[in-house]
Amino acid sequence: MTKYSLDDLLAIMARLRDPQNGCPWDVQQDFSSIAAYTIEEAYEVADAIDRQDWTDLCDELGDLLLQVVFHAQMASERGLFEFADVAHAISAKMLRRHPHVFGDTRYADLTEQMQAWEQIKSAERAAKGASMDDSALAGISTGLPEWKRAYKLQQRAADTGFEWPGPEPVLEKLAEEVEEVRVEFAKGADPARLQDEIGDVLFVMVNLARHAGVDFSQALRHANAKFERRFRQMEQLAAAEGAAFAERTLDEQEQLWQRAKQAERTP
Numbered sequence: 001m002t003k004y005s006l007d008d009l010l011a012i013m014a015r016l017r018d019p020q021n022g023c024p025w026d027v028q029q030d031f032s033s034i035a036a037y038t039i040e041e042a043y044e045v046a047d048a049i050d051r052q053d054w055t056d057l058c059d060e061l062g063d064l065l066l067q068v069v070f071h072a073q074m075a076s077e078r079g080l081f082e083f084a085d086v087a088h089a090i091s092a093k094m095l096r097r098h099p100h101v102f103g104d105t106r107y108a109d110l111t112e113q114m115q116a117w118e119q120i121k122s123a124e125r126a127a128k129g130a131s132m133d134d135s136a137l138a139g140i141s142t143g144l145p146e147w148k149r150a151y152k153l154q155q156r157a158a159d160t161g162f163e164w165p166g167p168e169p170v171l172e173k174l175a176e177e178v179e180e181v182r183v184e185f186a187k188g189a190d191p192a193r194l195q196d197e198i199g200d201v202l203f204v205m206v207n208l209a210r211h212a213g214v215d216f217s218q219a220l221r222h223a224n225a226k227f228e229r230r231f232r233q234m235e236q237l238a239a240a241e242g243a244a245f246a247e248r249t250l251d252e253q254e255q256l257w258q259r260a261k262q263a264e265r266t267p
Contacts, residue, residue, distance in 0.1 A: 009065070009066070009069055010069060010073075010083055013066070013069045013070060013073045014073055017073050017074070017077065026070075029070070029074070030074065031071060031074060034067065034070055034071060034074075037067060038064075038067040038071070041060065041063045041064040041066075041067050042064060044060045044063065044064075045057065045060045045061060045064055046217070046218070046221070047060075047221070048060045050218070050221060050222070050225075068083075068086065069083060072085075072086050093124075096120065096124075097117060097120050097121075099116075100113065115159070118156075118159065121139065122138075122139070125138060125139045136156050136157065136159065136160050137153055137156050137157070140152045140153060140156065145217070147202070147206050147216045147217060147220075148216075148217070150202075150203050150206040150207075151206050151209075151210055151216065154206065154207050154210055155210065164207070164211070166211065167208065167211045167212060170204065170207050170208045170211055171208065173204050173207075174201065174204045174205065174208060177197065177200045177201045177204050178201055180197045180200070181194065181197045181198055181201060184197050229264075230257065230260040230261060230264070231260075233260040233263060234253065234256040234257055234259075234260050237256050237259060237260065238256060
């Protein structure tokens with residue numbers, strides 16, 4: 001069985017992008033059109049890890065690597081950079097950001113290491129000409145998923161001392177923000193006001209997850225999986241009793257939901 005290498009993958013991508021003999025779909029793509037696929041593949045990697053499907057993880061990592069190769073090939077065609085430049089850049093960055101591993105620097109603990117990490121990143125931003133923005137929040141990408149950007153904003157603020165001392169005040173703030181949503185609904189549910197207040201709730205939820213040491217995205221993925229699992233179980237229960245789930249009353253559907261939950265708890 002032939003074992004293909006990274007060089008093979010680079011050659012395959014170059015052929016796919018060949019204007020004369022390549023694939024018409026691949027040829028017409030650009031950075032913007034491929035970006036959405038790159039994000040999608042990253043989430044599929046996370047999904048395979050959640051499912052602990054290691055065979056699928058290998059496959060999904062390959063799909064994600066293809067995205068890197070695709071972007072590098074398009075950059076090469078425009079004379080911007082090569083795949084080798086991508087590998088060099090990340091290698092240099094890892095060496096630079098880990099002086100305690102590849103140099104003589106020593107940190108007292110993980111907290112000191114993380115503080116140094118942020119200092120190194122700040123120096124990198126300054127070297128790129130971003131020194132005009134000296135805010136603690138400088139350099140946080142607007143291209144991140146919004147929950148991740150919220151997390152980074154909160155963590156950077158916490159590094160300056162602007163931080164709740166524990167989860168209790170965060171829970172109190174969450175209750176306050178939920179009450180403000182309730183008030184807006186009572187006033188007549190103005191879409192702009194509801195968007196603002198619900199955004200506040202979500203921002204506090206990210207902060208609560210941060211205090212709990214819980215990955216917000218992973219927690220939501222697990223909640224989605226749990227809902228899907230229970231909903232499918234309800235549909236099966238309803239079908240076994242001779243009536244489609246959608247034909248049941250809301251009270252009957254709630255009873256099926258409770259049965260599905262109970263079935264999960266029963267060994």
